Amino acid sequence: xxxxxxxxxxxxxxxxxxxxxxxxxxxxxxxxxxxxxxxxxxxxxxxxxxxxxxxxxxxxxxxxxxxxxxxxxxxxxxxxxxxxxxxxxxxxxxxxxxxxxxxxxxxxxxxxxxxxxxxxxxxxxxxxxxxxxxxxxxxxxxxxxxxxxxxxxxxxxxxxxxxxxxxxxxxxxxxxxxxxxxxxxxxxxxxxxxxxxxxxxxxxxxxxxxxxxxxxxxxxxxxxxxxxxxxxxxxxxxxxxxxxxxxxxxxxxxxxxxxxxxxxxxxxxxxxxxxxxxxxxxxxxxxxxxxxxxxxxxxxxxxxxxxxxxxxxxxxxxxxxxxxxxxxxxxxxxxxxxxxxxxxxxxxxxxxxxxxxxxxxxxxxxxxxxxxxxxxxxxxxxxxxxxxxxxxxxxxxxxx
Amino acid sequence: xxxxxxxxxxxxxxxxxxxxxxxxxxxxxxxxxxxxxxxxxxxxxxxxxxxxxxxxxxxxxxxxxxxxxxxxxxxxxxxxxxxxxxxxxxxxxxxxxxxxxxxxxxxxxxxxxxxxxxxxxxxxxxxxxxxxxxxxxxxxxxxxxxxxxxxxxxxxxxxxxxxxxxxxxxxxxxxxxxxxxxxxxxxxxxxxxxxxxxxxxxxxxxxxxxxxxxxxxxxxxxxxxxxxxxxxxxxxxxxxxxxxxxxxxxxxxxxxxxxxxxxxxxxxxxxxxxxxxxxxxxxxxxxxxxxxxxxxxxxxxxxxxxxxxxxxxxxxxxxxxxxxxxxxxxxxxxxxxxxxxxxxxxxxxxxxxxxxxxxxxxxxxxxxxxxxxxxxxxxxxxxxxxxxxxxxxxxxxxxx
Numbered sequence: 001x002x003x004x005x006x007x008x009x010x011x012x013x014x015x016x017x018x019x020x021x022x023x024x025x026x027x028x029x030x031x032x033x034x035x036x037x038x039x040x041x042x043x044x045x046x047x048x049x050x051x052x053x054x055x056x057x058x059x060x061x062x063x064x065x066x067x068x069x070x071x072x073x074x075x076x077x078x079x080x081x082x083x084x085x086x087x088x089x090x091x092x093x094x095x096x097x098x099x100x101x102x103x104x105x106x107x108x109x110x111x112x113x114x115x116x117x118x119x120x121x122x123x124x125x126x127x128x129x130x131x132x133x134x135x136x137x138x139x140x141x142x143x144x145x146x147x148x149x150x151x152x153x154x155x156x157x158x159x160x161x162x163x164x165x166x167x168x169x170x171x172x173x174x175x176x177x178x179x180x181x182x183x184x185x186x187x188x189x190x191x192x193x194x195x196x197x198x199x200x201x202x203x204x205x206x207x208x209x210x211x212x213x214x215x216x217x218x219x220x221x222x223x224x225x226x227x228x229x230x231x232x233x234x235x236x237x238x239x240x241x242x243x244x245x246x247x248x249x250x251x252x253x254x255x256x257x258x259x260x261x262x263x264x265x266x267x268x269x270x271x272x273x274x275x276x277x278x279x280x281x282x283x284x285x286x287x288x289x290x291x292x293x294x295x296x297x298x299x300x301x302x303x304x305x306x307x308x309x310x311x312x313x314x315x316x317x318x319x320x321x322x323x324x325x326x327x328x329x330x331x332x333x334x335x336x337x338x339x340x341x342x343x344x345x346x347x348x349x350x351x352x353x354x355x356x357x358x359x360x361x362x363x364x365x366x367x368x369x370x371x372x373x374x375x376x377x378x379x380x381x382x383x384x385x386x387x388x389x390x391x392x393x394x395x396x397x398x399x400x
Numbered sequence: 401x402x403x404x405x406x407x408x409x410x411x412x413x414x415x416x417x418x419x420x421x422x423x424x425x426x427x428x429x430x431x432x433x434x435x436x437x438x439x440x441x442x443x444x445x446x447x448x449x450x451x452x453x454x455x456x457x458x459x460x461x462x463x464x465x466x467x468x469x470x471x472x473x474x475x476x477x478x479x480x481x482x483x484x485x486x487x488x489x490x491x492x493x494x495x496x497x498x499x500x501x502x503x504x505x506x507x508x509x510x511x512x513x514x515x516x517x518x519x520x521x522x523x524x525x526x527x528x529x530x531x532x533x534x535x536x537x538x539x540x541x542x543x544x545x546x547x548x549x550x551x552x553x554x555x556x557x558x559x560x561x562x563x564x565x566x567x568x569x570x571x572x573x574x575x576x577x578x579x580x581x582x583x584x585x586x587x588x589x590x591x592x593x594x595x596x597x598x599x600x601x602x603x604x605x606x607x608x609x610x611x612x613x614x615x616x617x618x619x620x621x622x623x624x625x626x627x628x629x630x631x632x633x634x635x636x637x638x639x640x641x642x643x644x645x646x647x648x649x650x651x652x653x654x655x656x657x658x659x660x661x662x663x664x665x666x667x668x669x670x671x672x673x674x675x676x677x678x679x680x681x682x683x684x685x686x687x688x689x690x691x692x693x694x695x696x697x698x699x700x701x702x703x704x705x706x707x708x709x710x711x712x713x714x715x716x717x718x719x720x721x722x723x724x725x726x727x728x729x730x731x732x733x734x735x736x737x738x739x740x741x742x743x744x745x746x747x748x749x750x751x752x753x754x755x756x757x758x759x760x761x762x763x764x765x766x767x768x769x770x771x772x773x774x775x776x777x778x779x780x781x782x783x784x785x786x787x788x789x790x791x792x793x794x795x796x797x798x799x800x
Contacts, residue, residue, distance in 0.1 A: 026591065026606065030613040045600055045768070053656035080658055081627075082587030084598040098656050100587050100700070102598045141769040148771055157611035158773040158800075161702065164606035165770055169592030187482030187500050191426065192569030198484040198502045200445055206426065206564035211557035213430040227481075256453035256498050258480055300500070302561065331755060355731060356756070368445070369541040370565055371548055373558040400558075 001278040004346075008315045010273050011287055014294045015245065017322040020175035026163055029155050031216040032173035033322045038149035038163055043139035047102040051136050055116060055123050056107035057094040059131035070117070070124035079104060094123055103135060110134040141165075152322050177245045177320035180221035181208045184232060184251040184260065185300055190224060203370055204250040204298070204305045211309060215325050217317065220244065227252065229263035236268060240291040245320060247293055248313055251300030253284040261286055261297045270295060278384075280347045281367035282308040301367040307348050310379060310400060329399040333358035339365070339382070339389035346384050350376035353397045360389050376400065401678040404746075408715045410673050411687055414694045415645065417722040420575035426563055429555050431616040432573035433722045438549035438563055443539035447502040451536050455516060455523050456507035457494040459531035470517070470524035479504060494523055503535060510534040541565075552722050577645045577720035580621035581608045584632060584651040584660065585700055590624055603770055604650040604698070604705045611709060615725050617717065620644065627652065629663035636668060640691040645720060647693055648713055651700030653684040661686055661697045670695060678784075680747040681767035682708040701767040707748050710779060710800060729799040733758035733778075739765070739789035741782060749789065751780035753797045760789050776800065 021035040050056065057073055065071035073094035079085040081100030089095055089106035097103065097110055108131040115127040142148060148166070149159050155173065163171055183205040191201045202224055209222050221239060225232045239247055252261040253275070265272060270290035276283055281304035286297040294316065298308040310328060318326035333353050339360045341347055350361040350372050360380055363372035378397040382389055389395065421435035450456065457473055465471035473494035479485040481500030489495055489506035497503065497510055508531040515527040542548060548566070549559050555573065563571055583605035591601045602624055609622050621639060625632045639647055652661040653675070665672060670690035676683055681704035686697040694716065698708040710728055718726035733753050739760045741747055750761040750772050760780055763772035778797040782789055789795065
């Protein structure tokens with residue numbers, strides 16, 4: 001049976017990062033992906049800067065200075081942050097300077113005001129300072145030409161601050177992929193409506209939309225479709241023609257007569273990539289390409305759909321968005337409790353990982369159950385060879 | 401000198417979670433904080449459900465059945481997912497049933513169709529099944545009255561799906577706190593404008609706004625103010641009167657004549673909580689209460705402001721929003737490289753943590769430098785007692 005890793009490769013091959021880019025105001029681009037390298041056009045800081053309040057002068061002239069034998073300088077001016085001192089500091093001269101102000105030409109260090117008499121016309125310096133001792137050189141942070149942020153980088157707080165510091169108030173980012181979500185099933189009723197006997201509320205569509213929105217991607221279309229292959233095919237065809245890059249459906253992928261996805265794909269003339277993978281829950285997942293749109297048809301079981309989304313859809317969204325935030329982080333952790341299962345299936349349990357320890361959710365691990373997902377923060381992999389989870393064993397967990 | 405932990409306690413004491421709540425459409429509430437317990441009003445599933453396609457019947461009647469000696473049943477009807485079978489399964493009877501359909505009254509198990517002859521009027525069953533073998537009981541996921549999500553919980557994908565599954569299409573969440581950001585300094589120019597000599601671009605305001613927006617909080621006001629205490633006090637007073645709960649400023653907190661925050665707080669008649677804490681960078685941070693508004697006045701150095709924000713402002717936002725996403729996660733990691741510093745200061749370096757290993761950023765660790773923050777994902781704590789970071793040592797890192 002097809003392994004998850006192979007299925008992911010097949011899916012990722014079908015998509016490419018959106019070529020479309022857009023220029024956005026910097027603060028509205030939070031979380032988006034940079035579509036250009038950010039290269040420094042100026043040194044930062046653009047001038048040598050004083051790190052403190054004091055007196056700018058030539059360090060060599062303070063040699064041997066002490067409280068008993070101060071070095072004395074004529075104060076020729078004052079410069080505050082945001083100002084520019086027009087002259088040059090000559091021998092025997094000092095300029096009063098404030099934190100963040102440009103160190104005037106000719107000076108090579110700043111004497112802390114606490115090491116002086118705070119003089120206004122002349123100043124006594126009580127302590128020797130070497131050249132460049134209290135002095136932030138021009139370009140201390142970065143030099144003109146430095147690549148500060150690479151194309152493909154997510155715009156988090158640090159990246160936004162760096163761009164602002166370069167003087168940029170707008171930025172070129174990649175467009176968001178166009179994604180649609182369709183839940184299927186005659187038994188499925190949208191929340192907020194009355195529930196007739198035999199029906200259940202739609203949680204799958206909400207899981208998928210909320211997971212995407214958590215990471216900044218709002219599905220462009222989101223709907224429910226009843227178990228009618230012609231109707232579903234019509235909806236999908238329309239979305240393909242609209243240019244959707246990815247359509248994710250839930251339900252109808254098993255082998256029964258109500259499993260309409262098989263017929264739907266035929267009606268669409270879609271090229272099937274795979275059906276069924278080696279995973280529990282969510283084994284009957286299916287994938288196909290219709291026109292230029294990738295279809296991923298998830299299990300209808302709520303937890304099965306969730307596992308399918310995390311393991312298969314996220315890697316596709318990683319490619320489509322160019323953003324690593326979609327990558328499922330995998331790490332090793334030591335099991336803190338037991339869970340029995342049959343050998344021979346690769347199973348993903350709900351669990352909670354903290355500092356290298358993982359607890360398999362004590363609650364319901366059934367495919368149809370969602371409540372136990374509430375307190376989980378990872379999927380715990382129980383391999384084919386393992387007859388369950390045993391306390392003390394090291395397993396792979398996939399952080400949600 | 402005041403320790404960070406004590407400063408955090410003082411700050412958190414000044415704020416409370418917003419009492420104001422609002423009812424929001426479920427999918428628009430992603431990331432918000434639940435202001436009510438979510439209690440199940442129905443069992444989930446609301447009926448016993450078939451986990452597969454087959455025949456619903458009484459398990460005891462299949463005792464001893466095999467391919468050679470099948471048990472034979474009269475098929476009295478059919479039920480698909482979303483339908484309701486009106487009758488009751490009597491002795492000798494079976495009902496054709498599809499995955500997700502309600503198991504009819506009288507039946508207590510479902511025989512997989514692969515274990516039958518797929519009969520339409522009568523069906524031969526080739527395998528014995530115990531009662532409840534293939535049978536998802538009513539309330540398998542949860543029972544009426546179960547508290548599924550607690551007040552104060554963040555609405556992530558799982559929580560959203562659980563609420564949808566309960567039939568909820570809207571949800572009561574806490575209002576967002578009202579926050580303002582002001583950067584100060586005559587030398588500071590908003591990005592997008594020409595840069596005169598002696599000036600630098602404003603990165604602090606962008607860092608703060610972007611960090612808040614990353615976690616779903618848009619500051620209601622964000623502005624720059626020049627070094628004029630009366631002007632700044634006027635702006636802050638207006639924001640307090642508007643009902644801002646938190647105002648974060650940057651710059652002007654040191655000891656020089658341009659450090660206008662001291663005078664500003666006096667003009668406002670604000671009650672000072674503290675000034676200066678034991679941290680490098682960002683030591684001169686200041687906090688005060690003005691009317692009912694908490695003011696936190698951060699260092700003007702870009703990295704100092706960032707450290708102040710992460711260590712002091714985030715814990716305040718955790719209380720104001722009621723959301724753990726603001727909590728700075730602390731973990732231990734083993735240093736992979738060296739960094740020298742003087743003893744006697746508690747310092748936070750930029751670093752990159754992966755799987756319990758941490759690298760101190762090789763680039764610039766100066767307070768005014770931002771570029772090295774781009775590749776960092778944590779702050780590395782170097783305690784007062786440590787003379788730097790030494791490869792192989794275990795340190796605390798604070799994940800950004």
